[in-house]
Amino acid sequence: MDAVLADRLQFAFTVMFHYLFPIGTMGLAPFIAWYTLRAARGDGQAANAARFWTKIFAINFAVGVVTGIPLEFQFGTNWAAFSSKAGAVVGQPLAMEGVYAFFLESVFLGVLLYGGHAVSTRLRGIAAVVVCAGAWLSGLFIVCTDAWMQHPVGYALAADGRVELRSIAAVLLSTFAWWQYAHVLVGALVSGGFIVAGVGAYYLLAQRDEVLGQRFVRDGTIVALAFSLLAVFPTGDRNGADITRWQPVKLAAMEGLFRSQPGAPLAIIGMPDVNARTLIDPIYVPRLLSYLAYGNWGANVRGVSAYPAAIVPPIELTYYAYHVMVGLGTIFVGVAVLAAVLLALGRLYLARGALWALMLAMPFPYIANEAGWVVTEVGRQPWIVYGVMRTSDAGSSTVAAGETLFTLIGFAGMYFVLGVLVLYLVLREIVTGPRAET
């Protein structure tokens, strides 16, 4: 096996596993901040809610930490050429993430979890807000790193092929990065909303903890609705626009558009046949892709065939991942609108069908988030830094494919055990339910 293929498989597996946990922390942190602040105003139910979600947050956080460290190390172990050539830029936001975000988050989570009675309710409120800021800030720095790999700015190439940093401001303030970050954060909040609503729906269906159950359903539904809409517009739309502009071949692969054409249709479903260069059994909306990409129903959209094969990403994976994300995004809007309408009518808490839908919706935002990252990262291929460095040149000369496969199998085993334990612990917290302090 090609060593870089093994590196890619290992990175993909470990980062996709890691990302499950930041989704939970970035998505739940604002709920915890909100309930903790309400508790500081003397709302006893909110205090129980805050304690309940903080426990689940803490599990997510701890697993986020242990699965995050391997990612950082892998830049050195498996991507030595990339790290040594691009480290002058890529190292910056990673160092800032550690020094600014991770410390903040871990110190103040400590206050929330272990402060006990030494901490006033007001200080707890502040700590909860800071934890949320820390979680969101780590997301910002890591997305800035990724966004630079997608759309490099603020750098110069040295004679020996090394990347030199020119301006850290350009890296951190790139609009590409901030729209990507906005979409990532929105994706996490969609998840947070559906988790809170789903747990509330479970309590209502099981006819227990009904006071908080109603509250969770209400708060979760409102957040899920707001952010499902924001995922589509403006953030999803803007990410699409950036891709159209900077990575048009990724757009063609995402949409399964093989031939360039004016008035290009949008494929809602269909299976790409890469050899025949067409979609099998497609359903099209005429001209919509031209409009979405260029704001003009007749615009010419370039297809995959218009690009040299050497810069085309894997088409099937990019295409399916994109359609899974967008399809789920549409379904989320539907479910959230339905729940919000029932909520406004005052009928949601008794509508068993809608409660079942909310409860069963819980895993799907995770799938949408992971699929989105597959679009982003697989669609970036064959580049590791877009247009600057190829993935095939980025690996470690001293690490053989066999070594990486060995460690990949090890990670698979550890993460399987870890996954089972986390699932068990979180489900146990949910079944135990929000309890008053003893």
Next chain:
Amino acid sequence: MTIFAFVLVAFMLLVYVLLDGYDLGVAAAMPLVARTERERAATMSAIGPFWNGNEVWLIAAAAVLFALFPKAYASAFSGFYLPFILVLWLLMARGIAMEVRGHFPSSIWHEFWDTAFWLGSALLIVIFGIALGNLLRGLPLDPDGYFMGTFAYLLNPYAILVGLFAVEVLVEHGLLFLVLRVDGALAGRARRFSLWLSHASVVGYIAVTAATFAVRGLAMARWPLAAVAIASLASLVALRICILRKRDGAAFLASCAFIATLLTEAAATLFPYLLPAPLGQGGISVYDVQPNPVALVTAIVSTVVGLCVLGVYAPFAMRRMLGKVRVEE
């Protein structure tokens, strides 16, 4: 600037060793001092609020090393692929152990995770010590700075000696922290063991210093470091006095001072090399692996500012987590 960058990385690694050092040490000391189920649970709770934040120092130090010396990060991490992945797995095992132990009331469950916890931690210390020993001894490197030896090369007697000394020093460090955090018989036992181990520290210190001269040769000795060596011995004496007088806080600080002098000696011995070749044949120095000046200055400024900010809020927050874990009813 380059020298300052080296000092910054060394400083962050030092803080990492001082902080994660005590929680690794507490864990490695568990089979030594904790006799009952309650005591084992208390031993783990003693570090519960802190280990995670301490581990962030490793993450942050590694990331800062990456930003300041990208080529060294790349060649060190890929050159020592399996040892680094092993470190990851051990970190993971002990992190999981702390997270899940308390969630299931079964003695078999507890026993399993207790073992993962102390064994994982002890192995981590040994590996870190062996790594430091090999740096001091020097490594066979190709011109790009990639390690050319084998796994077996790393397990030489000198490095193993440093690894064992590291376990001894950090177990001592951990015991002194444990004394501060628990009460009752457990605290008494921890204090007693720490007193015994302070003898071992003196012997170990002399043995490791002599062995270092032996593998590096007297010609490479840096005589001004004798001042640091005197400080090491002075802090060991102070440590013993403090334990005997039951000045627990001061004893822990003396242990911090002892470790700080040891690592200062190590860093000063290595400079300017990050990955030295054996016996003064050069190696990969900080000047070979730094990024362009803008990147170097950016990383230094952002890290220093960040650490200053941390210096403001961390003590404020940490104050609220001190106090003792009750072992006895």
